[in-house]
């Protein structure tokens with residue numbers, strides 16, 4: 001008889017293994033456990049991060065909020081464990097179709113259904129299964145993408161993955177193509193250990209970030225990140241950054257696509273994360289400028305994209321046309337400058353016309369434009385336009 005057979009069963013470890021098994025059964029691709037101890041050094045890190053201006057523009061990201069987010073017990077004082085979960089969503093390589101339509105790019109996490117809803121539904125399923133397992137109601141908190149917790153810090157300490165230099169949490173087998181969520185519980189579970197992994201000497205994400213937003217390893221200067229610019233920024237996008245945004249109209253995946261770990265991700269059959277139509281992946285840029293509210297709703301309702309609103313997508317489409325368009329796109333941009341109801345979109349259409357050298361069109365609408373901001377954009381566009 002081996003020594004192992006005499007080892008007493010560890011009920012805490014057994015319960016933890018069951019939790020992970022139930023998480024997987026509820027469609028949560030990966031899960032790991034950490035305690036509710038405060039995160040050592042994180043408060044100071046976030047304070048310095050905010051003071052350095054790295055989250056400027058996200059007004060909700062205050063020092064008070066950051067302090068609150070570094071101790072899970074602020075949310076649930078009697079909790080003992082956090083189950084960190086991930087929804088892996090790499091669906092294989094993908095390219096824009098070669099169909100003669102000039103198209104933009106939407107980041108992969110936003111192709112399908114809104115992951116907040118998908119994850120919450122699955123986490124609620126996990127909670128119900130846990131209640132059945134322990135035979136009593138549980139006081140839990142279910143979180144997905146809330147500013148009240150630093151999800152990557154939770155996941156890293158739980159050993160779900162490790163920090164890449166692009167700040168993303170890299171999960172073995174899935175790269176960073178994993179959205180995160182948590183279940184905070186009073187159950188006393190066995191914490192997992194952090195992974196002893198790092199990027200080594202690789203700096204490929206830093207070298208390839210189009211706007212140089214990875215200002216040092218593990219630090220994103222959000223006001224320069226294309227994800228921030230296309231989704232969170234509501235006003236004009238800084239002129240100097242526009243040419244660097246290429247054809248991204250919602251989010252950006254460059255620092256993930258370029259990462260060697262992410263390139264080796266497992267293909268997931270995850271219908272909730274797949275695009276329902278080509279416009280959910282690679283929307284036609286002219287279509288983004290002419291779509292009605294109804295078309296916008298029909299295509300994007302239930303996905304993460306409405307966060308940027310119809311005018312945000314149209315603004316971003318103007319920038320993309322200025323970057324990847326040609327003379328053939330001038331009439332559409334001129335029509336946008338003349339007729340689009342939102343000044344923010346007209347202003348960016350003027351910029352794109354300037355990029356494409358359409359001085360005649362810019363002069364044509366210079367007099368009739370009554371909005372001061374758009375007038376300024378027209379003047380700046382004329383200054384850069386050679387024709």
Ligand code: B12
Pocket residue numbers: 039040041042045046049058107108109144145146147148149150151152153163166167168169170176177178179180181218219220222225227228232250251252253255
């Ligand atoms: C605000 C925010 C953004 C902002 C700012 C991002 C940033 N890096 O700061 C913007 C809009 C730019 C953004 C972009 C993206 N985001 Co975002 N975002 C968030 C949000 C809401 C808060 C992040 C935050 O607190 N940032 C502040 C920084 C300082 O923290 P952090 O980068 O999360 O983690 C760092 C610190 O915690 C630090 N750290 C941790 N512990 C300790 C301890 C010590 C001692 C020290 C020194 C440091 C330290 O190391 C971490 C890595 O650098 C989270 C959800 C959440 N509640 O956590 C999602 C989240 C981070 N985003 C996510 C995603 C998917 C994205 C995008 C990929 C979307 C896209 N395709 O366009 C990009 C990626 C950009 C990037 N490379 O980071 C995922 C990340 C999944 C993953 N596998 O990592 C999250 C977790 C949402 C989710 N529920 O899945 N995002």
